[in-house]
Amino acid sequence: MRKGFSARVLMVIDQSDALLEILDARFAEETRNHYIEKKILEKNKKLIFVLNKADLVEKNRLIKKKKELMQEARTVFLSAKNRKGIHLLKKEINIALGEKDGKVGVIGYPNTGKSSIINALKRRKVARTSIKAGFTRGEMLVKVSDKIRLIDTPGIIPFEERDEFKLVLTLSKNENQISEADFVGFKLIEFFLKENPNEIERFYGVKGTDAKKIFEEIALKKKYLLKGNEPDLNRTGMQIIRDYQTGKIRI
Numbered sequence: 001m002r003k004g005f006s007a008r009v010l011m012v013i014d015q016s017d018a019l020l021e022i023l024d025a026r027f028a029e030e031t032r033n034h035y036i037e038k039k040i041l042e043k044n045k046k047l048i049f050v051l052n053k054a055d056l057v058e059k060n061r062l063i064k065k066k067k068e069l070m071q072e073a074r075t076v077f078l079s080a081k082n083r084k085g086i087h088l089l090k091k092e093i094n095i096a097l098g099e100k101d102g103k104v105g106v107i108g109y110p111n112t113g114k115s116s117i118i119n120a121l122k123r124r125k126v127a128r129t130s131i132k133a134g135f136t137r138g139e140m141l142v143k144v145s146d147k148i149r150l151i152d153t154p155g156i157i158p159f160e161e162r163d164e165f166k167l168v169l170t171l172s173k174n175e176n177q178i179s180e181a182d183f184v185g186f187k188l189i190e191f192f193l194k195e196n197p198n199e200i201e202r203f204y205g206v207k208g209t210d211a212k213k214i215f216e217e218i219a220l221k222k223k224y225l226l227k228g229n230e231p232d233l234n235r236t237g238m239q240i241i242r243d244y245q246t247g248k249i250r251i
Contacts, residue, residue: 017102018046051077080116185237
Protein backbone atom coordinates (compact mmCIF):
# COMPACT_ATOMS: atom_id res chain seq x y z
CA MET A 1 0.00 0.00 0.00
CA ARG A 2 1.27 3.49 -0.76
CA LYS A 3 3.10 4.81 2.27
CA GLY A 4 1.14 8.07 2.40
CA PHE A 5 -2.22 6.39 1.90
CA SER A 6 -1.43 3.73 4.51
CA ALA A 7 -0.61 6.28 7.19
CA ARG A 8 -3.72 8.34 6.48
CA VAL A 9 -6.03 5.33 6.48
CA LEU A 10 -4.57 3.98 9.72
CA MET A 11 -5.14 7.41 11.24
CA VAL A 12 -8.79 7.32 10.15
CA ILE A 13 -9.18 3.87 11.73
CA ASP A 14 -7.76 5.23 15.00
CA GLN A 15 -10.12 8.21 14.91
CA SER A 16 -13.23 6.13 14.12
CA ASP A 17 -15.55 4.25 16.44
CA ALA A 18 -16.88 2.19 13.52
CA LEU A 19 -16.02 1.87 9.83
CA LEU A 20 -17.98 1.35 6.63
CA GLU A 21 -16.18 -0.53 3.86
CA ILE A 22 -17.95 0.39 0.63
CA LEU A 23 -17.97 -2.48 -1.86
CA ASP A 24 -19.29 -2.61 -5.40
CA ALA A 25 -22.13 -5.15 -5.23
CA ARG A 26 -21.31 -6.39 -8.74
CA PHE A 27 -17.89 -7.64 -7.62
CA ALA A 28 -17.74 -7.44 -3.86
CA GLU A 29 -14.69 -9.65 -3.39
CA GLU A 30 -12.63 -7.71 -5.93
CA THR A 31 -13.36 -4.44 -4.09
CA ARG A 32 -12.54 -5.69 -0.60
CA ASN A 33 -9.32 -4.52 1.05
CA HIS A 34 -8.26 -7.34 3.37
CA TYR A 35 -5.28 -5.39 4.71
CA ILE A 36 -7.53 -2.59 5.96
CA GLU A 37 -10.12 -5.05 7.30
CA LYS A 38 -7.41 -6.77 9.32
CA LYS A 39 -6.24 -3.46 10.81
CA ILE A 40 -9.82 -2.54 11.74
CA LEU A 41 -10.38 -5.81 13.57
CA GLU A 42 -6.96 -5.65 15.27
CA LYS A 43 -8.01 -2.34 16.81
CA ASN A 44 -11.36 -3.81 17.91
CA LYS A 45 -13.36 -1.39 15.79
CA LYS A 46 -16.78 -2.25 14.39
CA LEU A 47 -16.82 -3.02 10.65
CA ILE A 48 -19.86 -2.82 8.37
CA PHE A 49 -19.75 -4.04 4.76
CA VAL A 50 -21.84 -1.83 2.47
CA LEU A 51 -22.73 -3.42 -0.87
CA ASN A 52 -23.42 -0.37 -3.02
CA LYS A 53 -24.92 -0.31 -6.55
CA ALA A 54 -27.28 -3.14 -5.57
CA ASP A 55 -29.67 -1.98 -8.29
CA LEU A 56 -27.20 -3.36 -10.85
CA VAL A 57 -27.23 -6.90 -9.45
CA GLU A 58 -29.87 -9.63 -9.44
CA LYS A 59 -31.55 -10.02 -6.04
CA ASN A 60 -30.60 -13.70 -5.64
CA ARG A 61 -26.92 -12.88 -6.13
CA LEU A 62 -27.15 -10.07 -3.58
CA ILE A 63 -28.75 -12.29 -0.95
CA LYS A 64 -26.14 -14.99 -1.49
CA LYS A 65 -23.24 -12.52 -1.20
CA LYS A 66 -24.73 -10.86 1.88
CA LYS A 67 -25.05 -14.26 3.57
CA GLU A 68 -21.37 -14.96 2.86
CA LEU A 69 -20.15 -11.58 4.13
CA MET A 70 -22.33 -11.70 7.26
CA GLN A 71 -20.07 -14.47 8.52
CA GLU A 72 -17.32 -11.85 8.86
CA ALA A 73 -19.13 -8.57 9.63
CA ARG A 74 -22.52 -6.88 9.56
CA THR A 75 -23.57 -6.32 5.93
CA VAL A 76 -26.02 -3.99 4.21
CA PHE A 77 -26.80 -3.70 0.50
CA LEU A 78 -28.13 -0.49 -0.96
CA SER A 79 -28.29 1.79 -3.95
CA ALA A 80 -27.00 5.25 -3.14
CA LYS A 81 -28.29 6.40 -6.53
CA ASN A 82 -31.88 5.44 -5.67
CA ARG A 83 -31.48 5.96 -1.89
CA LYS A 84 -32.69 2.39 -1.28
CA GLY A 85 -31.25 0.82 1.87
CA ILE A 86 -30.10 4.10 3.44
CA HIS A 87 -32.48 3.77 6.41
CA LEU A 88 -31.17 0.26 7.12
CA LEU A 89 -27.57 1.51 6.90
CA LYS A 90 -28.31 4.24 9.46
CA LYS A 91 -29.83 1.60 11.72
CA GLU A 92 -26.68 -0.54 11.47
CA ILE A 93 -24.47 2.47 12.23
CA ASN A 94 -26.51 3.25 15.34
CA ILE A 95 -26.23 -0.36 16.49
CA ALA A 96 -22.45 -0.27 15.96
CA LEU A 97 -22.07 2.97 17.95
CA GLY A 98 -24.36 1.86 20.76
CA GLU A 99 -25.49 4.57 23.14
CA LYS A 100 -22.66 7.01 22.47
CA ASP A 101 -22.06 9.59 19.77
CA GLY A 102 -19.28 8.64 17.39
CA LYS A 103 -17.25 9.02 14.25
CA VAL A 104 -17.65 6.56 11.40
CA GLY A 105 -14.85 6.12 8.86
CA VAL A 106 -15.83 5.53 5.23
CA ILE A 107 -13.29 3.56 3.22
CA GLY A 108 -13.18 1.80 -0.14
CA TYR A 109 -11.71 1.61 -3.60
CA PRO A 110 -12.24 4.51 -6.02
CA ASN A 111 -15.65 4.55 -7.72
CA THR A 112 -17.41 2.27 -5.27
CA GLY A 113 -19.66 5.22 -4.38
CA LYS A 114 -18.34 6.48 -1.04
CA SER A 115 -19.19 10.12 -1.61
CA SER A 116 -22.64 9.27 -2.99
CA ILE A 117 -23.43 7.26 0.13
CA ILE A 118 -22.33 10.14 2.35
CA ASN A 119 -24.59 12.48 0.38
CA ALA A 120 -27.49 10.03 0.71
CA LEU A 121 -26.98 9.69 4.47
CA LYS A 122 -26.89 13.47 4.85
CA ARG A 123 -29.85 13.88 2.46
CA ARG A 124 -28.13 16.62 0.55
CA LYS A 125 -24.97 17.03 -1.47
CA VAL A 126 -22.10 17.55 0.95
CA ALA A 127 -19.31 15.38 -0.44
CA ARG A 128 -17.93 15.87 -3.93
CA THR A 129 -18.67 13.05 -6.36
CA SER A 130 -16.81 12.06 -9.51
CA ILE A 131 -16.15 8.96 -11.63
CA LYS A 132 -12.45 9.85 -11.72
CA ALA A 133 -10.13 7.86 -9.46
CA GLY A 134 -8.60 9.87 -6.62
CA PHE A 135 -11.13 12.73 -6.75
CA THR A 136 -11.34 12.99 -2.95
CA ARG A 137 -7.92 14.40 -2.05
CA GLY A 138 -8.17 14.55 1.74
CA GLU A 139 -10.27 13.46 4.66
CA MET A 140 -13.59 15.22 5.13
CA LEU A 141 -15.73 15.23 8.30
CA VAL A 142 -19.47 15.23 7.62
CA LYS A 143 -22.16 15.60 10.30
CA VAL A 144 -25.04 13.24 9.50
CA SER A 145 -26.93 13.68 12.77
CA ASP A 146 -26.31 14.82 16.34
CA LYS A 147 -24.97 11.31 16.98
CA ILE A 148 -23.13 10.43 13.76
CA ARG A 149 -20.18 12.09 12.04
CA LEU A 150 -18.65 10.48 8.97
CA ILE A 151 -14.98 10.61 8.03
CA ASP A 152 -14.56 10.42 4.26
CA THR A 153 -11.22 9.11 2.96
CA PRO A 154 -9.53 9.02 -0.44
CA GLY A 155 -9.96 5.87 -2.53
CA ILE A 156 -7.54 3.17 -1.46
CA ILE A 157 -5.50 1.04 -3.85
CA PRO A 158 -2.72 -1.13 -2.41
CA PHE A 159 0.72 -0.02 -3.56
CA GLU A 160 1.49 -3.54 -4.74
CA GLU A 161 -1.65 -3.57 -6.92
CA ARG A 162 -0.60 -4.55 -10.43
CA ASP A 163 -3.67 -6.47 -11.49
CA GLU A 164 -4.80 -4.47 -14.50
CA PHE A 165 -7.96 -6.54 -14.79
CA LYS A 166 -9.02 -5.54 -11.28
CA LEU A 167 -8.20 -1.90 -11.93
CA VAL A 168 -10.34 -1.96 -15.07
CA LEU A 169 -13.13 -3.89 -13.36
CA THR A 170 -13.37 -1.29 -10.59
CA LEU A 171 -13.13 1.61 -13.08
CA SER A 172 -9.84 2.72 -11.52
CA LYS A 173 -8.19 2.71 -14.96
CA ASN A 174 -9.54 2.89 -18.49
CA GLU A 175 -8.38 1.23 -21.69
CA ASN A 176 -5.83 3.97 -22.42
CA GLN A 177 -4.12 3.61 -19.04
CA ILE A 178 -3.20 -0.07 -19.15
CA SER A 179 -0.44 -1.95 -20.92
CA GLU A 180 -2.22 -5.20 -21.85
CA ALA A 181 -5.68 -4.44 -23.22
CA ASP A 182 -5.86 -7.81 -24.97
CA PHE A 183 -5.28 -9.70 -21.71
CA VAL A 184 -7.75 -7.57 -19.75
CA GLY A 185 -10.38 -7.83 -22.50
CA PHE A 186 -10.01 -11.60 -22.46
CA LYS A 187 -10.33 -11.66 -18.65
CA LEU A 188 -13.52 -9.59 -18.91
CA ILE A 189 -14.99 -12.16 -21.30
CA GLU A 190 -14.06 -14.92 -18.83
CA PHE A 191 -15.62 -12.94 -16.01
CA PHE A 192 -18.87 -12.42 -17.90
CA LEU A 193 -19.06 -16.08 -18.91
CA LYS A 194 -18.93 -16.90 -15.21
CA GLU A 195 -21.22 -14.18 -13.87
CA ASN A 196 -23.66 -13.41 -16.69
CA PRO A 197 -23.02 -15.49 -19.86
CA ASN A 198 -26.20 -14.35 -21.61
CA GLU A 199 -24.93 -10.76 -21.71
CA ILE A 200 -22.12 -11.63 -24.14
CA GLU A 201 -24.57 -13.20 -26.56
CA ARG A 202 -27.05 -10.33 -26.11
CA PHE A 203 -24.60 -7.55 -26.84
CA TYR A 204 -22.08 -9.10 -29.21
CA GLY A 205 -24.26 -11.74 -30.82
CA VAL A 206 -21.63 -14.38 -30.15
CA LYS A 207 -22.47 -17.72 -28.54
CA GLY A 208 -20.24 -20.24 -26.79
CA THR A 209 -18.40 -21.08 -23.60
CA ASP A 210 -14.80 -20.77 -24.79
CA ALA A 211 -13.53 -17.30 -23.88
CA LYS A 212 -10.66 -17.42 -26.40
CA LYS A 213 -12.96 -18.30 -29.31
CA ILE A 214 -15.52 -15.69 -28.27
CA PHE A 215 -12.79 -13.04 -28.01
CA GLU A 216 -11.56 -13.81 -31.52
CA GLU A 217 -15.11 -13.92 -32.94
CA ILE A 218 -15.81 -10.47 -31.57
CA ALA A 219 -12.67 -9.20 -33.32
CA LEU A 220 -13.72 -10.75 -36.62
CA LYS A 221 -17.30 -9.55 -36.30
CA LYS A 222 -16.13 -5.97 -35.72
CA LYS A 223 -13.53 -6.33 -38.48
CA TYR A 224 -10.68 -5.51 -36.11
CA LEU A 225 -7.98 -7.16 -38.19
CA LEU A 226 -4.22 -7.14 -38.66
CA LYS A 227 -2.31 -8.05 -41.80
CA GLY A 228 -3.24 -11.48 -43.06
CA ASN A 229 -6.75 -11.08 -41.62
CA GLU A 230 -5.53 -12.06 -38.16
CA PRO A 231 -7.74 -10.71 -35.33
CA ASP A 232 -6.43 -7.52 -33.70
CA LEU A 233 -6.75 -8.66 -30.10
CA ASN A 234 -5.39 -5.48 -28.53
CA ARG A 235 -7.93 -3.27 -30.32
CA THR A 236 -10.67 -5.76 -29.49
CA GLY A 237 -9.65 -5.77 -25.85
CA MET A 238 -9.83 -1.97 -25.73
CA GLN A 239 -13.31 -2.06 -27.24
CA ILE A 240 -14.55 -4.64 -24.72
CA ILE A 241 -13.16 -2.54 -21.86
CA ARG A 242 -14.94 0.55 -23.21
CA ASP A 243 -18.20 -1.37 -23.63
CA TYR A 244 -18.00 -2.56 -20.04
CA GLN A 245 -16.96 0.74 -18.47
CA THR A 246 -19.65 2.71 -20.30
CA GLY A 247 -22.34 0.27 -19.20
CA LYS A 248 -23.11 -1.24 -22.59
CA ILE A 249 -22.48 -4.72 -21.21
CA ARG A 250 -23.59 -5.31 -17.63
CA ILE A 251 -22.83 -7.95 -15.06
